[in-house]
Amino acid sequence: MGRQPCCDKKGVKRGPWTAEEDKKLISFILMHGRCCWRAVPKLAGLLRCGKSCRLRWTNYLRPDLKRGLLTAEEEQLVVDLHSKLGNRWSKIAAKLPGRTDNEIKNHWNTYIKKKLIKMGIDPATHQPLASSKDDSQTGTSSQSTITTESAKSNDMTYLLDPKGGCSRGMPVPTDSLEQSSRNTSSHSLDPLVNWLLEAELPADDPWLNFSSSNDDDFIGIVGPSPWDGTTDWLLDYQDFNMGNSSLIRPGARIQNSDGSDF
């Protein structure tokens, strides 16, 4: 039996998305809403697999996405939820409006996991690492803000360093919070913002409702509405050939449609 591939891989572009492709996808979804992903590439004029479009949208282009590093509170929540849910990133992400499962997964694998290991916690089980016993006995982990007792708790709350690192020297950018706050600053003059604001899109259209379906039962962090004046997500798209500004996401591989760099 077997399933058909989600798309014909012949003639389907792969790899990093170009600004032009992003623009096409955004404008298509803004105009038509999210419909059948399989049809999106064709209708939007993209040589991409529908799955790729969905991923690009949900992980990067969605207006309600927060950008930047997770805050200490969010990180705390991720650890707590992971202790209860395990690697169910989508469930965890549902509790963090504006964050994607991919983002949380990456953050877990790159920051939190290492942090917990350094703190003597097994990231998989949330139990103290066997080797950490010796560590704690020698006092080398005495500066850790987590105790063995708290680690044993199922409802554990790790007191992660608010600056994003544990006190044992995990290298964490000191400007992470600063960066985070930068990312939430207003950029009302953004060319793409203007473009979107100028677009005649009814404010009560269903497509505007991007907030997480699970937001209702979440008290605390509330994701910004895309049109409440917070246009953070647009920060990354200031170079859609819609202006002269060149604020592209750090590390982004923005290319022309022929593959050459901008």
Added chain:
DNA sequence: AACTCCGGCAACCGCTGTCCA
């Protein structure tokens, strides 16, 4: 300045779950 190494993250892959005819 040139090179190597490594961390971070976007994107891909393959599988599962759900819906519907």
Added chain:
DNA sequence: ATGGACAGCGGTTGCCGGAGT
């Protein structure tokens, strides 16, 4: 009940940039 189509999920890969030498 069955199977196809699609969305979603979690694990993994590979590229790029920055740090280190």
